[in-house]
Amino acid sequence: MGKRFLLSIVVIIITFSAYAQIELNSAEKQFLQENPIIKFAITNYPPFEYADETNQFHGLTIDLINWISTQYNFRVHFSKVTIDGAQKKVHKHELDLISTFFYSKKRDRIFDFTLPIYQIPANIFIPADRTDIQNISHLENKRIALQRGDYAVDYLIQQNFDFQAVFAKDYSEAVDLLAQKRADALVGDEPVIFYHLYQKKLSDKIKKVGKPLYVADDCLGSWEGNTTLISIMNKGIRSAQRSGYFDKLQQKWLGTIISTTGNFFSIYWRVITILISIIILALIIFAILNRRLSKQVHARTLEISKANTFLKSEIAERKQAQEALSHSLKLLNALVEQSPLGISVRDKTGTLLLANQAWKKIWGIPDKEFKHQFQKRQKLQFDASDNYLGKYKDKIKKIYETGGELLIPEIDIRNNKRATAAWISQRFYSINDESENVDSIVIITEDITKAKRNELRIKESEVRYRMLYQEIRDAIILENAEEEILDANAAACELFDYPYEELITNHSYEFQPEDIQAKGIRKIYSASFTDLSETFETEILTRKGKRIAVEVTTGSFQTASGEKRILSVLHNIEDRKRREQQLRATNKELHKLKENLQKQVNAAVQELRNKDHLLIKQSRQAAMGEMIGNIAHQWRQPLSAVAAIVQDIEDAYEYDELTEEYLHSSVEKTMKQLSYMSRTIDDFRNFFKPNKEKKDFSVQKVLEDTINFVEKSFSFHNIKINLVVKQDSTINGFPNEYSQTVLNILNNSKDAIVENKINPGKINIVANINEKGQSVVSIEDNGGGIPANIIDKIFDPYFSTKEQGKGTGIGLYMAKMIIEENMKGELWVDNLQDGARFTIII
Numbered sequence: 001m002g003k004r005f006l007l008s009i010v011v012i013i014i015t016f017s018a019y020a021q022i023e024l025n026s027a028e029k030q031f032l033q034e035n036p037i038i039k040f041a042i043t044n045y046p047p048f049e050y051a052d053e054t055n056q057f058h059g060l061t062i063d064l065i066n067w068i069s070t071q072y073n074f075r076v077h078f079s080k081v082t083i084d085g086a087q088k089k090v091h092k093h094e095l096d097l098i099s100t101f102f103y104s105k106k107r108d109r110i111f112d113f114t115l116p117i118y119q120i121p122a123n124i125f126i127p128a129d130r131t132d133i134q135n136i137s138h139l140e141n142k143r144i145a146l147q148r149g150d151y152a153v154d155y156l157i158q159q160n161f162d163f164q165a166v167f168a169k170d171y172s173e174a175v176d177l178l179a180q181k182r183a184d185a186l187v188g189d190e191p192v193i194f195y196h197l198y199q200k201k202l203s204d205k206i207k208k209v210g211k212p213l214y215v216a217d218d219c220l221g222s223w224e225g226n227t228t229l230i231s232i233m234n235k236g237i238r239s240a241q242r243s244g245y246f247d248k249l250q251q252k253w254l255g256t257i258i259s260t261t262g263n264f265f266s267i268y269w270r271v272i273t274i275l276i277s278i279i280i281l282a283l284i285i286f287a288i289l290n291r292r293l294s295k296q297v298h299a300r301t302l303e304i305s306k307a308n309t310f311l312k313s314e315i316a317e318r319k320q321a322q323e324a325l326s327h328s329l330k331l332l333n334a335l336v337e338q339s340p341l342g343i344s345v346r347d348k349t350g351t352l353l354l355a356n357q358a359w360k361k362i363w364g365i366p367d368k369e370f371k372h373q374f375q376k377r378q379k380l381q382f383d384a385s386d387n388y389l390g391k392y393k394d395k396i397k398k399i400y401e402t403g404g405e406l407l408i409p410e411i412d413i414r415n416n417k418r419a420t421a422a423w424i425s426q427r428f429y430s431i432n433d434e435s436e437n438v439d440s441i442v443i444i445t446e447d448i449t450k451a452k453r454n455e456l457r458i459k460e461s462e463v464r465y466r467m468l469y470q471e472i473r474d475a476i477i478l479e480n481a482e483e484e485i486l487d488a489n490a491a492a493c494e495l496f497d498y499p500y501e502e503l504i505t506n507h508s509y510e511f512q513p514e515d516i517q518a519k520g521i522r523k524i525y526s527a528s529f530t531d532l533s534e535t536f537e538t539e540i541l542t543r544k545g546k547r548i549a550v551e552v553t554t555g556s557f558q559t560a561s562g563e564k565r566i567l568s569v570l571h572n573i574e575d576r577k578r579r580e581q582q583l584r585a586t587n588k589e590l591h592k593l594k595e596n597l598q599k600q601v602n603a604a605v606q607e608l609r610n611k612d613h614l615l616i617k618q619s620r621q622a623a624m625g626e627m628i629g630n631i632a633h634q635w636r637q638p639l640s641a642v643a644a645i646v647q648d649i650e651d652a653y654e655y656d657e658l659t660e661e662y663l664h665s666s667v668e669k670t671m672k673q674l675s676y677m678s679r680t681i682d683d684f685r686n687f688f689k690p691n692k693e694k695k696d697f698s699v700q701k702v703l704e705d706t707i708n709f710v711e712k713s714f715s716f717h718n719i720k721i722n723l724v725v726k727q728d729s730t731i732n733g734f735p736n737e738y739s740q741t742v743l744n745i746l747n748n749s750k751d752a753i754v755e756n757k758i759n760p761g762k763i764n765i766v767a768n769i770n771e772k773g774q775s776v777v778s779i780e781d782n783g784g785g786i787p788a789n790i791i792d793k794i795f796d797p798y799f800s801t802k803e804q805g806k807g808t809g810i811g812l813y814m815a816k817m818i819i820e821e822n823m824k825g826e827l828w829v830d831n832l833q834d835g836a837r838f839t840i841i842i
Contacts, residue, residue: 022235031228032074039095041086042078044170046195047253060253061099068236084149101221102151114220114233121212125186128207135210145174145183152187251338342445348438364418403430403438423452475570483507497543511540549577697735700728706739719761726768729775731842733823744811745838752783777840785831
């Protein structure tokens with residue numbers, strides 16, 4: 001009987017097999033001669049098509065295109081683009097074909113399509129921790145991650161509900177958007193999304209929900225009117241399907257990569273339907289062939305004496321048929337062996353006829369042992385033992401007797417020590433003979449261990465959630481849309497001072513004081529039906545009428561049946577309220593202290609301002625003393641000259657040599673000396689005259705005037721001042737205060753030179769402009785420098801290295817204040833090899 005079954009399958013395969021290549025017509029051959037290179041738009045759509053790190057293209061569609069190009073002798077060129085970019089480039093005739101393109105009526109208006117290559121289901125994917133989205137009706141007003149240009153965009157728009165599209169260039173980026181919670185859901189092609197989830201190790205963080213939204217025909221697409229190329233590709237697709245190459249591609253790319261978590265029938269219903277149809281058709285054709293063969297044998301027997309040659313021909317035909325049967329049998333075995341599902345066939349007595357590798361793997365049977373048992377025709381009991389079938393035993397027995405189908409969705413085989421699976425599902429199909437009696441049973445076995453373990457993990461998570469729900473310190477209550485309390489944890493019972501049985505018979509608003517009912521929980525619950533979570537403070541009443549301040553966080557969700565539920569978490573904030581009251585009292589005291597402290601600070605600031613005014617006055621007085629000394633040096637020579645002139649006039653008068661001309665000459669010389677002294681007084685007055693407003697002035701002019709004041713007194717100590725102006729600059733500020741700063745620095749250098757007995761003394765002043773356009777003046781001396789332990793203190797007020805009474809210690813302090821506070825510049829000092837250098841930048 002087993003041989004008879006296999007013979008039926010072989011006949012079917014022979015009927016549906018066609019290995020000859022479908023030939024091109026003359027117009028198609030001419031097209032390929034004129035267009036030897038066909039350009040394809042390739043998207044990031046694994047496992048059907050994608051480019052690796054080296055920009056090499058792989059995938060089911062890529063292999064199919066390469067196979068067709070080999071069959072029809074043309075070359076291909078792949079271009080990596082997005083699906084949106086592919087449509088634009090093909091529409092503009094920049095590329096010839098889109099390799100993966102879903103058919104739709106809208107697209108058919110501007111593109112031509114080939115025969116469907118395969119059908120792709122599209123599903124909804126959401127984060128694993130979300131339960132609010134179960135089907136397409138829950139996508140309204142949600143953020144949906146979509147591949148730009150994908151057919152899913154048109155499909156969702158046709159559903160006439162509002163949603164926010166979050167576009168991605170491809171499905172890989174769309175998966176990232178969902179994983180990063182930048183989208184609430186993702187709508188995309190199931191095998192491609194599963195591929196990315198596996199590659200990115202996100203299978204436990206993102207799940208598929210609901211039934212497929214649609215199943216789309218995936219084709220090759222070209223611009224409207226490119227019918228010859230479409231015809232060529234259609235013939236290539238049919239050739240691949242008839243030769244069996246397409247089945248090998250599907251096994252290679254889809255049989256090992258895509259993991260299916262649904263039940264067997266929902267996923268493989270097409271395969272099952274085709275298999276049953278083939279088997280039924282095989283029986284019919286076998287009966288026809290058998291009857292026809294009987295007639296032929298009878299006719300040949302009657303004519304054997306007349307046509308010996310004809311008999312030889314008949315023998316040859318039978319031999320050819322046997323060879324075809326043998327070849328088809330090999331193909332059938334290859335198909336069964338490569339299936340990821342466990343497939344086994346038994347006759348009606350339960351004897352195992354055949355089983356594929358997947359079946360052996362599930363039950364842990366090595367090939368050697370299986371062949372031994374098979375040869376002995378023993379009845380292996382793995383598929384029908386009492387150990388695991390239990391309540392299904394009678395139903396299975398009925399199938400063996402009367403036929404039919406049976407699905408066992410879940411079977412625990414953990415007690416089977418040899419089996420590699422822990423849980424399986426099985427589907428039984430009966431195959432009847434010509435008399436409609438049971439001939440054999442096909443059993444499809446699927447390993448559902450992974451799905452079952454995921455289910456157990458979910459149940460464990462529910463237990464942990466329930467434990468957390470009961471042990472958390474905050475009160476939690478669950479209500480319906482009418483605010484009836486449906487559930488509450490132990491903390492809620494303790495907060496409201498009610499037993500659980502009484503608490504869940506009340507409404508939440510019954511626990512609110514009457515004076516705040518209008519603005520308490522009820523108001524917020526109305527808002528919670530907008531699916532927004534809110535937090536607010538209110539008060540509740542306990543069973544004994546005690547008011548307790550609570551912080552409430554509330555939000556709503558929908559059950560699987562569409563009913564609204566409100567979940568609220570109440571946190572007792574009585575202690576926090578008391579602390580807030582104490583804090584307000586403390587803040588009030590601090591405010592008073594702040595006011596008193598502010599008064600003290602204002603008084604201290606005023607005192608500091610008075611001291612600053614005193615410092616400025618002292619600085620000017622000290623500078624005035626220095627300037628008077630300088631003026632004395634300036635006047636000494638002209639006074640001596642005037643005294644000599646007067647003496648000469650007296651001598652001339654005594655010796656009667658005083659003529660009018662001599663007197664006039666002497667008076668003129670005297671007036672020149674007096675005029676010089678007068679200018680000195682004017683310069684002295686202008687120097688100490690404060691500037692009221694800022695004005696532009698020449699740095700070189702101020703330096704020259706300042707040097708003129710002190711040059712005589714410095715010469716007295718044999719100190720030479722050298723001024724080098726590399727580039728003059730005009731700055732905005734107070735020229736007299738700037739001059740006072742330079743004077744203070746020069747006096748500091750003079751004191752150092754005199755104190756260290758440097759002879760001759762030397763002071764170099766260099767004026768220039770830096771790269772920022774600022775005026776830079778450096779004053780260098782050879783006075784021996786400033787000790788390292790005090791160099792950071794010389795700009796402090798009242799700091800002086802001179803003896804008591806010989807220095808105020810405010811000169812350099814005022815210089816620092818003038819440059820940095822009044823003129824917003826910089827002043828610093830550093831030591832050189834034999835002296836100090838002061839630098840002024842404005």
